[in-house]
Every structure is written in structure tokens, then in C-alpha cells.
Amino acid sequence: MGQKIRQTGCDQRTIEAFLQGADIVLDSIREPLLVLDPALKVVIANRSFYLTFGVNPKETEGALIYDLGNRQWNIPRLKELLEDILPGNTLFHDFEVEHDFATIGRKIMHLNARRIYTEPDQTQLILLAIEDVTDRVSYRRNLEGLVKKKTAELTVALEEAEEKNRIAETSLSEIKKLKQQLEAERAYLQEEIKLEYNHEHIIGQSDGLKYVLYKIEQIADSDTTVLVLGETGTGKELVARAIHNLSRRKNRTMLKVNCAALPTNLIESELFGHEKGAFTGAHARHTGRFEVANGTTLFLDEIGELPLELQPKLLRVLQDGEFERLGSSHSTKVDARIIAATNRNLEEEVRNGNFREDLWYRLNVFPITMPPLRDRLDDIPLLVEFYVKKISRRMGKTIETIPSKIMETLQAYPWPGNVRELENVLERAVINSSGTKLRLVDELKRPFRGLSSSEKTLAAVERDHIVRVLEQTQWKVGGKNSAAEILGLDRSTLRARMRKLNISPPKTIK
Numbered sequence: 001m002g003q004k005i006r007q008t009g010c011d012q013r014t015i016e017a018f019l020q021g022a023d024i025v026l027d028s029i030r031e032p033l034l035v036l037d038p039a040l041k042v043v044i045a046n047r048s049f050y051l052t053f054g055v056n057p058k059e060t061e062g063a064l065i066y067d068l069g070n071r072q073w074n075i076p077r078l079k080e081l082l083e084d085i086l087p088g089n090t091l092f093h094d095f096e097v098e099h100d101f102a103t104i105g106r107k108i109m110h111l112n113a114r115r116i117y118t119e120p121d122q123t124q125l126i127l128l129a130i131e132d133v134t135d136r137v138s139y140r141r142n143l144e145g146l147v148k149k150k151t152a153e154l155t156v157a158l159e160e161a162e163e164k165n166r167i168a169e170t171s172l173s174e175i176k177k178l179k180q181q182l183e184a185e186r187a188y189l190q191e192e193i194k195l196e197y198n199h200e201h202i203i204g205q206s207d208g209l210k211y212v213l214y215k216i217e218q219i220a221d222s223d224t225t226v227l228v229l230g231e232t233g234t235g236k237e238l239v240a241r242a243i244h245n246l247s248r249r250k251n252r253t254m255l256k257v258n259c260a261a262l263p264t265n266l267i268e269s270e271l272f273g274h275e276k277g278a279f280t281g282a283h284a285r286h287t288g289r290f291e292v293a294n295g296t297t298l299f300l301d302e303i304g305e306l307p308l309e310l311q312p313k314l315l316r317v318l319q320d321g322e323f324e325r326l327g328s329s330h331s332t333k334v335d336a337r338i339i340a341a342t343n344r345n346l347e348e349e350v351r352n353g354n355f356r357e358d359l360w361y362r363l364n365v366f367p368i369t370m371p372p373l374r375d376r377l378d379d380i381p382l383l384v385e386f387y388v389k390k391i392s393r394r395m396g397k398t399i400e401t402i403p404s405k406i407m408e409t410l411q412a413y414p415w416p417g418n419v420r421e422l423e424n425v426l427e428r429a430v431i432n433s434s435g436t437k438l439r440l441v442d443e444l445k446r447p448f449r450g451l452s453s454s455e456k457t458l459a460a461v462e463r464d465h466i467v468r469v470l471e472q473t474q475w476k477v478g479g480k481n482s483a484a485e486i487l488g489l490d491r492s493t494l495r496a497r498m499r500k501l502n503i504s505p506p507k508t509i510k
């Protein structure tokens with residue numbers, strides 16, 4: 001402890017009185033201590049201070065606190081705190097400073113300062129205690145670093161887990177969607193199986209048919225919308241199936257919607273689906289054919305019968321591949337290749353205001369016209385042979401001869417119902433043939449009410465034929481031996497046609 005007190009701001013005698021015995025007390029304390037006068041100059045320091053800081057009393061006592069230790073304590077905030085102790089009667093604890101020692105390296109210290117009095121005259125001095133907290137702080141800092149590192153690692157792990165979870169959820173919802181789609185497709189297939197659709201190859205070798213086959217091959221591979229035109233029963237659906245089976249989508253089932261077979265209020269839901277509660281009776285969500293057809297081909301049969309109010313919705317799917325389920329405000333995207341078919345003259349329907357012109361243009365990108373059977377007489381013998389064989393095999397019969405007279409009759413008939421009608425005529429013929437020779441039962445020579453078919457419009461020919469079949473069946477529209485069965489149409493399709501062609505039963509039948 002220094003003997004002389006140099007230039008402190010206090011009365012010399014007072015200080016000396018204070019120092020009497022104080023050095024013994026101060027030296028006995030293990031922490032470094034400093035006593036400062038009101039001018040913040042060092043009055044005295046203890047042994048621990050000198051040892052810790054590697055300084056001697058001579059260079060310490062009388063020195064301004066901020067000048068100590070290479071001015072490392074010249075910190076503005078510390079200055080404020082120290083200068084406020086005596087005037088403000090304040091104290092402070094654990095002011096953290098870092099100090100570089102030449103001998104022992106970097107140390108972290110906590111400074112604690114308070115006011116003290118000298119006896120007997122109560123002169124005010126400052127006691128500054130210095131605590132070495134290097135180990136504690138390093139331990140805390142290490143711990144904090146560790147916590148930070150672990151937190152960062154955990155955050156990354158959490159983010160990764162969340163991402164995995166998100167991917168899993170997305171996959172799950174995709175799987176669910178796919179499952180729904182497959183279930184709908186399976187239900188559709190079961191319906192199809194029930195209907196016993198069994199489409200064979202397209203039979204024929206006429207130039208007209210060869211041209212159709214050429215066009216099928218030309219367009220099959222692309223996703224272009226195809227419009228198949230032609231009279232009823234000419235094989236438009238066969239064309240659609242042939243395109244699908246030659247396309248990249250052939251591994252999935254082609255879906256079909258007959259636009260004439262459903263009432264207007266059901267067709268929208270059938271095509272586009274609906275949400276639960278979209279209308280009275282919508283007890284569950286229904287996936288529409290467009291959605292099920294995602295990734296495959298959708299065949300829209302009898303497109304000319306699509307109600308006008310639904311035509312803009314179809315146009316939007318064709319243009320943007322988007323639609324909304326009934327009762328939903330969300331758009332659903334689909335990638336369905338559309339093949340539409342009609343036996344109507346759509347241009348005429350556009351002129352009559354029954355069909356939207358923009359939709360007609362959009363559908364008519366690649367038209368394929370199936371020629372009527374009467375324009376491809378060469379195909380009749382092939383078709384007759386094919387169907388007689390097929391039907392007799394099904395019925396367990398053997399028909400070996402088709403008399404040339406019958407073949408001539410079949411080639412002379414105008415076939416307003418086309419191949420479908422031929423098929424029905426042959427079915428009845430096989431049923432009625434008891435031996436190995438085919439026997440026709442239908443009266444095919446019957447002329448068309450006064451006019452030849454070439455002199456009539458297509459609609460008039462169709463009307464005549466339907467009326468004739470209805471008359472034959474006593475106007476029995478549906479069921480066994482009905483007009484619908486003979487014409488090979490659904491009962492609802494026939495009814496739609498009758499409405500369109502203005503056919504109604506005579507009053508006596510009603």
C-alpha cells in the first residue's frame with residue numbers, strides 16, 4: 001500500500017486519517033479494490049488490485065480512474081455512472097468490462113461501486129470493487145452459443161420436418177384426388193360393362209371409309225379437338241374410339257357423355273360435377289366427367305343437343321382447360337382431349353340460334369365426316385359377313401350362305417339408320433334363319449313415303465325413318481321390341497330426337 005497520497009481532491013489529513021488501518025482491511029479482501037476521491041482519482045488500491053493488474057502504487061495512486069490500464073476503462077457509460085455516485089447518491093453493480101492483460105490475457109470483469117465515508121468528518125469517497133467473472137461469463141457465453149447453435153439446428157430440423165410434412169400432405173391430397181378420379185373411372189367402366197359396349201374394328205374398304213381412316217391416323221397423336229360428323233349409326237363413336245386408341249392417352253379409358261341422354265338440369269353436373277349442397281338433393285360431392293377425364297379423352301356425343309346455357313362453359317374448357325364445379329367458386333384445371341360428334345348440321349344450328357358460333361368454330365378445328373352407308377356400297381358385303389358371323393356365333397348358330405339376292409337387296413336399300421340399322425336387320429335375320437342360309441325378315445324395299453331419300457333433307461329422312469319404326473312398334477318408345485331398341489338408341493335419346501324433329505304419336509295412341 002502506498003505511503004504517500006498524491007494529488008487527490010480531498011483534504012490530505014482526512015485521507016490520511018482514513019488510511020489509518022484501512023489498508024489492512026482492504027488488503028485482506030481477495031477482490032481487487034480501489035478507493036476514489038470525488039474527482040475520481042485513485043486514493044488507494046489493495047494488494048489484490050496491484051497483483052491482478054500488474055501495476056504498482058506509484059503509478060496508480062493519484063491517477064484518474066480512466067487513465068488506468070491503458071485507458072481501457074475510458075467508457076462513456078461507465079463515466080456517467082461513476083460521476084453520478086457522489087452527487088446523485090447512486091451505486092451500480094456488475095458493469096461489465098473486458099480488459100486485456102499483458103500477463104494473463106483477456107479478462108472479463110464486473111465493476112461494483114458505491115459511496116463510502118471517511119471518519120471522523122464524513123468525507124465522501126467511492127469504493128470500486130472489481131470482480132473477475134471471466135470463467136462465469138465464458139461459461140455463460142459458451143452456453144448461450146451452444147443454445148444458439150442447438151436452436152439453429154432445431155429450427156432447420158423443424159423447417160425440414162415441416163417441408164417433409166407439407167410434401168407428404170400434398171402427395172396425400174394428390175393420391176386422394178387420383179383415388180377419387182380412379183373410383184369415378186371405375187364406376188364409369190362398370191356402367192360401360194353393363195351396357196355391353198363391344199366395339200370392334202372399323203370394317204370397310206370403300207374410298208370414303210379409307211379417307212376417314214387416313215384422317216384418324218393424321219390427327220390421333222395430337223391433342224387437337226376433333227369433331228366427328230355424320231348421320232346416325234354411321235360409326236362416329238367408332239371413329240372417336242379409334243382416335244383415342246391410337247393416341248398417347250390410350251392407356252386410360254376414353255370417357256363418353258351423351259349430351260342428349262340427360263335432362264338439362266343434370267347434364268351440367270354430369271359434365272362438370274358439383275359440390276355437396278350445390279342444389280337440393282346434392283347430398284355428396286360429385287366428380288364430373290371432365291375431371292375424371294383428366295389425362296384421357298372425353299367423347300361428347302350428340303354435341304348438337306348441348307343446351308345453349310351450358311355452351312359458354314364448354315367453350316371455356318376448350319379454350320383454357322378450366323371450369324368450376326357447380327356450387328364452387330374455385331376453378332379446376334383439366335387436360336382432357338375432346339372429341340365431339342353430332343348428326344346435326346351445326347352450321348344450320350348456329351344460323352337458327354341453337355348453337356353458339358364461337359363454340360362451333362372451336363369444335364370445328366379438325367372435322368371428320370363419316371359418309372352414310374348408302375354412299376359406300378362396297379362396305380356392305382364386308383359388314384354383312386362380319387355381323388352375320390358375329391351374331392350367329394353369339395346365338396350358337398351356323399350361317400354358311402348369304403344368298404346373292406339378299407346381298408343385292410341390302411345394297412339397294414338406302415339405310416337411313418346406317419350401320420346400326422344394318423346390324424339390327426341382320427340380327428333379326430339370323431334369329432329367323434332356321435337353317436344355314438340367311439333369311440331376311442325385314443321388308444327393305446318399302447319406299448320412302450313418295451320421295452326418294454336423295455330428294456329430302458337429312459332431317460326429313462331421319463324423321464321418316466323414326467316415324468316408320470315407331471309405327472311398326474305401335475309407338476312403343478322404350479323397352480323390349482321398342483322403337484329405341486330397333487333404332488339402337490337410348491330411350492332418352494330417341495325422345496330427344498322426337499322432340500327435335502317434332503314427332504308425336506297420333507291422338508289414338510296417346
Ligand SMILES: Nc1ncnc2c1ncn2[C@@H]1O[C@H](COP(=O)(O)OP(=O)(O)OP(=O)(O)O)[C@@H](O)[C@H]1O
Pocket residue numbers: 199200201202203204230231232233234235236237238239301341342343383419420423
Ligand atoms: N365401319 C364399321 N364397322 C363395324 N361396325 C360399325 C361400323 N360403323 C358403325 N358400326 C357399328 O354400328 C353401330 C353404330 O355405330 P356408332 O354408335 O359408332 O354410330 P354413331 O354414328 O355414333 O351413332 P349415333 O349418331 O346414333 O350416336 C355400332 O354398333 C358400331 O359398332
